[in-house]
Amino acid sequence: MNLLCCCCGNMAPNTRITRKWELFAGRNKFYCDGLLMSAPHTGVFYLTCILITGTSALFFAFDCPFLATRINPIIPIVGAVLYFFTMSSLLRTTFTDPGVIPRASHDEAAYIEKQIEVPNSLNSPTYRPPPRTKEVLVKGQTVKLKYCFTCKIFRPPRASHCSLCDNCVDRFDHHCPWVGNCVGKRNYRFFYLFLVSLAFLAVFIFACSVTHLVLLIKAEQEVFEVIKKAPFTVVVVFICFFSIWSVIGLAGFHTYLTTSDQTTNEDLKGSFSSKGGQRSINPYSRGNLCLNCCHILCGPMTPSLIDRRGIATDDYILQMQQHTSPRHPLSDVMSASHVGTSGMITAQPVIGGAGGGISIGGNDIKNRLYDESNPSSTTLGVSNGIYRPRSYDNLQNGNSNSLAHLVDNEIPLSQIDIPQTQTAQMQRQFRHHKDRAQSNLSPDSNNIMSTIDSNEDVIEIVGKTEVVAAVAAIAATNHARERQNRSGSYNNLFYTENGAVNATNITNSPGLSTSVSVMERLDKESPDLPLEKSIANLSISIDMNDSKDFTERTQHDALGETKHTHVLKQCAPTENLYSNVAQMAGNALSVAPQESSTNLHVYSNLMDEQKQHELSLQMSQQQQHKHKTQKNSTPASVLLSSALLNDDLDLDDPVSASFVAQENLDTKFLSGNGKVGDSSINKLNRLRMLNSTTMINTALDLDSLDGSSLGNNSQSCLVKGAPQLS
């Protein structure tokens, strides 16, 4: 009291009185200068009102006159009383404070925090969070009190946080959209009364309307005529019939709850049901059905604790400001998830909202870690030094999404001190690490992976490589379709092949920040999946047009794939159906005459690579090894592939153009070595190459059709190929 007066005198400049409801931290709506409050969304409440009022109005308008004259004039009166009673308890339920527990003031939160603090050494790699639950004895029974991150209190027993209203509500029953409010300690009795009276009203109206109809049928003898004569009565009967069951059921359920002094929340959670043999008795029950009922329905009514109409003093504003500042709708989710993960890191004051949630690139982490934009945490830290900012303040004020939070909290403290300049390197290291991890995997399961590997390098070498394949592929569609028929049953194989190719394409668009994350996802998921994602990426990069880069890229692709084909060849030259996609496709294509040389010729670039190996021996040692094994393959294959380059492709398509460009490059290279001059035409090779492009086409077609279904399609294609892969 004294305090209040004292501070009243203090607030000089502000002549207008600010009431506390205006500063209320929850999401509730207030009416009549804080006299009434309800949940933030009251749409369904109005629906309830309309349903009840409408049905009653129809009843009063069309049934009551008839019934009052034919049966008893008391019927409308009873109906009116019931309706009045129902509506008044409904309105009371909706506009009463359900028992919101006010949030802790700044000082109180700090005090609690200090009390529950666990000693943490500064050197420990992870921050050990203080316990988030407190156990108390309630009438001899242990009850866990959970800490509410939003309200910064240990929730009293039976209280729960309503995520919709963003408040802790005492004796929380449930949030009822139909009445447009939480149902808690203070309005449960209204709610219960509403249910019971509504059940009575519904039964009453239903009975009366049916009586009306029956009487009419008796008089008219014809059902159809009756419906024509009293259509609204029929409507009323229908509405009542369908609502009556749920209302009566709910009323019965709540009667049970009331007599046993439970809440819906506790009942759903099974707090007091027998679990694991030991039955925990409801410690709040008075042990007597009537007493429970009496106390809940007629017991003393606790006043509203939030003092909505109270005048907000300067002190109050100061104490509560920390809470009302930037709150995010997701804060509940965040706090919830944090309770679960318990991976709470303290020294990150707040999370930069803009950061992409998923990408784990070093930059993001760093930025977030050093983002000092949390006013409350800094004020908090005054008494406790830099290390002080506590996790739940961060949670509270963080305005990024929950994913970002999760990611952030996974970071051990040891990473925090990495200087800013190292971030790029960090990223790179990260990638390299990834690559290594991939290459460590068994070779035969990793066709796609390895292509990604090679392309990782491409990213670093080429820099702004752009993907053209998509555009080219579209242009080539017509040609491809013609040929596709011939390849027939091997489509799946091609799909898988393209999965690999597309996957590599993705990684070649380094300008897109997503590429890294996509790649990571690719890595994590089995090789079955990349097509889906790669297609998505292809669509992104469609408008990029740079054939040179494309050729470079394809070369690198080829590098990766040839490596694999080599490896596989060593293992099982011709029968490695199960080991490698590229290999498989090659085999599949070998329907045609050149059976011996098939392994290498799925892609024209593959062949080029092979040529490079065969002819120049300038590749890495590994490849040289393989190269020896490859010598078994007929030179014809080499020739065939080279033949591709020169003659056949229609230069009007960008695709073929790009391919040709690439192949010309290769031929130059080869001719520089002076070994390849042969340009014998091989239709089969052309066909294969086009087929490979066709795959891109088909992928794109799918893409244009439907983004989501496409993923599935492509995936199914891949799945077909996958068993053979593995």
Added chain:
Amino acid sequence: MSQGLTSLQGGSNKVFIQRDYSEGTSVKFHTRLPSELEGLVERQVFESTINRLNEFFAEAEKGSCSTYCEGCIGCITAYLVYMCSETHYEKTLRKISKFIASQNERIYNPKGLQVIDPTYRGLRVIEISVLDRPGRT
């Protein structure tokens, strides 16, 4: 005045007496003297104050005949009666705030302490602030 100032300086000079749930969810506070207040106020004085407060709250929440009657009347009138009359609980709360004011005046303010009515803190805690100016102790 000093209250407004002290609150700026962090929570170190405020003590919060938490609720005691050992007897259910009815309002009751722990009577143990917090360590921060040791030396500032005698244990007996403090405990008697808190016990008296607890009694008040118990009285407010007790299901006596009159309160049930009140509830029943409210129930019958669709709780419209509450709009016109003050409930028993509210009356008791009024008593409580009077009691706290008198206790502050007689005991705590001279010792440099200020007990804040738990109603202002949502009946969650009793806040006792340690005022900066030294008391007569």
